[in-house]
Amino acid sequence: MIALSVNLNKIALIRNSRPGNFPDLVAHGRQCLDAGAQGLTVHPRPDQRHVRPRDVRDLAPLCAGFSGVEFNVEGNPFAKPTGEYPGLLALVMEARPHQCTLVPDSNDQLTSDHGFDLTRDGDRLEPVISALKAANIRVSLFMDPDLEQISLARELGADRIELYTGPYAWAAAQQSPDLERIFAAHCAAAEHALQLGLGVNAGHDLNLLNLPRYRSLPGLQEVSIGHALTVDALNMGLENAVYAYLRCLSGD
Structure with missing residues (x-):
């Protein structure tokens, strides 16, 4: 079974456009979990434009x-x-x-748009990974489908990789002739990760249109979806949107 982890960043972004706590992030997270989502994801950034530190503290006990x-x-x-x-x-x-999930985004990025270059960042990442694992926290690295880089992720001690699916989602939306090549590269990356003993997650711009194919990725364990699910929730309601993604992931 592929787990659905609902990213709450966009709900937090809406909340932050006004004073107060409306919409309530914890209440919406609970609604997603009541509907059957297997997890919640947040990506707090230093500028606090969406999820804030207190949200992380409040969602953990939920x-x-x-x-x-x-x-x-x-x-x-590495953000200070x-x-x-x-x-x-x-x-x-x-x-x-x-x-x-460790992600190499800079403070001025609109959203995450590339995986780690571990030939450059590996030495700095290794003590972070070690500290997290010592605390019994699973470590996933946000990665492009690059076999050499994925091998380095294993050497650094990561437990999983999260494949960056932005180019796949763009190619699917544009019906690009590059789609077959991109998806094949992701399959090869997933198979390589599995051979190394790494778990495989994926995320970024996955939606109800491109997910039916992507769910066939070898060994896929978890997808993190926020933007598209939040948009779909405007049309069908949050619970129904979660149901739709769960059905999609199960192949129903």
Whole structure:
């Protein structure tokens, strides 16, 4: 079974456009879990434009109260503490999620748009990975479908990779002739990861149109979906959107 982890960043973005706590992130997270989602994902950034540190602290006990549900915190491990943002590692050590997905996004990026270059960042990442694993937190690295880089992820001690699916989603939306090549590269990357003993997650711009094919990726364990699911929720309601993605992942 492929797990659905609902990314709550877009709901937090809506909340942050007004004072107060409306919509309530914890209430919406609970609604997703009640509907059957197997996890929640958040990506707190230093500028706090969507999920904030206090949200991470509030969502951790929510997930802990559901059997079989996982909490996944994403972020750049090298972003410096600023204001109320204590830095990713400090926040994760406080919240103790089931999984921490390390992502190489800079502070000025609109959204994550590439995987790690471990030939450049590996030495800096290794102590972060070691510290997380020592705290019994599963470590996933946000990666492009590059076999050499995935081998380095295993050498650094990562437990899983999360394949960056942005180019796949773009090619599917454009009906690009590159789609077959891109999907084949993702399949090869997933197979390589499995051979190395790495788990395989995926995320970025996956939706109800491109997910039916992507779910056939070898060994896919989890997808993190936020933007498209939030947009679909505007049309069909949040619970129905979660149901739709669960059905899609199960092949129904």
